[in-house]
Amino acid sequence: MNVKTRFAPSPTGFLHVGGARTAFYSWLYAKHTGGKFVLRIEDTDIERCTQEAINAIIEGMQWLNLEWDEGPYYQTKRFDRYNAVVEQLLAENKAYKCYASKELLNEIRKEQIAFGTKPRYDAYHPRVIAANTEATESSLFCVRFRNPKEGSVVFNDKIRGHITVANSELDDLIIRRTDGTPTYNFCVVVDDWDMKITQVVRGEDHINNTPRQINIYKAIGAPLPEFAHCSMILGDDGTKLSKRHGAVSVMQYRDEGYLPQAVLNYLIRLGWSYGDQEIFSLEEMISLFSLEAVSKSASAFDADKLLWLNNHYIRSLEPKYIAKYLQWHLDKKEINTSNGPVITDVIQLVGERCNTLIELAEQSRYFYQDFENFEDFETDAAKTYLQPAAKEALELALNKVKTLHSWTTENLHTVIVDICNELELAMSKVGMPLRVAVTRQSQSPSVDAVMMLVGKTRVITRIEQALTFISQYEVQ
Structure with a gap:
């Protein structure tokens, strides 16, 4: 049997979590069996269906990388x-x-x-x-x-x-209907017949439709597909998943800084399992997935678990993959990466600390943005670390980095160690003022690695700005 599955949403709203899981299970089954996956837009409810919703569904599928082999087909074009x-x-x-x-x-x-x-x-x-x-x-x-x-x-x-x-x-x-338009339950059957669908994967809310549709299949002489009805997804409070749980659309997860790989890994576990394994590569998902292993019990959506997965993938996926999705957030924050380090190097350095791409974009800002105002300093960080006591260490650092010929992380680390030794200061008394001077904040990866990526010109300028800030602090 040549397997052929389909995802057939009604475009009356966005692609929500439940619909995305159904689409993913259908896609996975097709990939697992070497079959084909069809996208069909069931838009016979002309009053409620909108082009905006169609666009949102397609955008959501594309963002999740759930590519279809056929379609999208539109029921309104098949009357x-x-x-x-x-x-x-x-x-x-x-x-x-x-x-x-x-x-x-x-x-x-x-x-x-x-x-x-x-x-x-x-x-x-x-x-x-x-x-x-x-x-x-x-x-x-x-x-x-x-x-x-x-x-x-x-x-x-x-x-x-x-x-x-x-x-x-x-x-x-x-x-x-009396206006001549065909109805959902009928169109579905004709479509599945014409498109040679062999497996129908959908939500349990369609169980009541299935017996009616089976009788129509038989009446028109169409072969019966196999059916698989997925249980509903509940919120963490045990009630039906809704907007108050944060489930508006799949694209909201893009907007909130999630990677599609993390969302897919989370979706597959909302009803399917393989032992105690939590993290799966896409190849593993395709290889291991089966409809028989999908639970008929309702699943509970856990936002903290999704965030944990997202952090895992930011830390473990290839920086090139992450950069593809990070760019959207960088553009939204108007962070121009053309004048600065290669973004994949920044991701490697900063990514481990970030749960979302929004955080990663914000943590990337100081590598590319030139600061002009003292307001750019994190207030508490500046008050704590850019005090007159830090002036001598920063002045010595400025002189040393100006004459540093080979701008490497190792050489910058040596500069910081030399300053500590010459002034008999603890590492924190040198590293923290430098960190605040260069990044404008108190939290960052190792300051020598940060300085290396920020670049010599910007580091010199920022230390000079920090010294100016301290001078004004002394005057006060």
Whole structure:
């Protein structure tokens, strides 16, 4: 069997965490089996679907590097195909025209609720029969699928196991509305048939749709795909994941400084496991993933765990990979890296201390930005370390770096050690004033390595600025 999976979002909003996990599981299964992955935009709900949401979904998929082999297909461009199948079903008496108005059906539903019966469409209700009998050629009608009345729908879900639903529990669903547009449950089946989808991976909220769709597959003579319904993702408080948990869209995680690799590693663990292993390369994810290993229990979203993973990947991934995603944040902060050290060298030096790319971008600033005002100093750091007592050490440092011919980390370290020895000072009494002078802050990697990347010209200028700051401090 040639495996073919699909991700088929409705573009009524952004690509959220649950949708991204579904897309990733579908993508992984296709990659694991050497199959193909299809992106399909299910935009039949014309009133609610927007181009903005379509763009956001595609942008989210691209940011996660979930490339599709086919698509994106759009259901709104396939109406002729759907209508042809509707007409086929009408001709075979597997579907029928229903003239009962929405208002009439709402009245019947209220009656059913009042009598304690299950509210549902009833083709044999006297008022529905009367509406169909009294209809004229100009009367509005929808088309309903003639669902089997006997027997059961039985299928084996790859995640949830054996599922049986009696046909008596299913009503005759609408497959084409009164305005002529086809409906979701019908379009999905035709699409999966035409696109030769073999595995349908989606959220558990679609379980109720599956028996209805299976009956349509059978009615049109389409082969049944395998189904796998993923459980929902809960917030850390056990309630349904929502905006208050920070889950707005996948692109929000880009905006907050997460790497796609970290997000993918986190998503795969929201319902799937391989022993006690927490960190997986993409190659390992593809090699080890299986739908049978996906849990049918709900998963809890842990923001701290995602942050931990992000720090791990910032520390361990190739700087070139990180630079690709860091650049977006650097541009947003208007940090121009064209006049300064190679950004991958900065990432290697600073990255270990950063949990997010936002932090990494901010920590990269002093390697590229020229400071002009004393306001650029971190206030507490300047008050603590740029006092008159630091003046002698900084003056000696200035003289030594000006005459330093070979600008290397090792030679700069030697300069600092020599200053400590000559002035009989502890390393902190020299290193900390230098750090604040060069970086404008009290926290940074080893100051000799920082000075090496900042460069000789900028280091000299910044030490001179620090001495000017101390002079003004003395005057006060």
